[in-house]
Amino acid sequence: xxxxxxxxxxxxxxxxxxxxxxxxxxxxxxxxxxxxxxxxxxxxxxxxxxxxxxxxxxxxxxxxxxxxxxxxxxxxxxxxxxxxxxxxxxxxxxxxxxxxxxxxxxxxxxxxxxxxxxxxxxxxxxxxx
Numbered sequence: 835x836x837x838x839x840x841x842x843x844x845x846x847x848x849x850x851x852x853x854x855x856x857x858x859x860x861x862x863x864x865x866x867x868x869x870x871x872x873x874x875x876x877x878x879x880x881x882x883x884x885x886x887x888x889x890x891x892x893x894x895x896x897x898x899x900x901x902x903x904x905x906x907x908x909x910x911x912x913x914x915x916x917x918x919x920x921x922x923x924x925x926x927x928x929x930x931x932x933x934x935x936x937x938x939x940x941x942x943x944x945x946x947x948x949x950x951x952x953x954x955x956x957x958x959x960x961x962x963x
Contacts, residue, residue, distance in 0.1 A: 844901030864902035909938035
């Protein structure tokens, strides 16, 4: 029963802006914290197009998964928060290309606003190994 969680911040992402880690691993799963459209150098893409924000956010998720020994193909669940449900079709198209043959459980939740004025945030759970 004594499985201990491992917390980490992989190279290739800016440091977290709060009291959390980009990911934790426990019981053979990697839990990816909500990723925002922030580049590895820390640049906030809140003024970028929705599509650019999605691409950066999904790149961040992929970076965390791979650093944990997982991958997009090993995703179990994905939660997406978007500030406009009107962006759902654009998100879904980009996500479809990014996820490929992986079909994890997913929720897309419209929210009134996100930190720094971003349009999207994505969190995920994947299998390690």
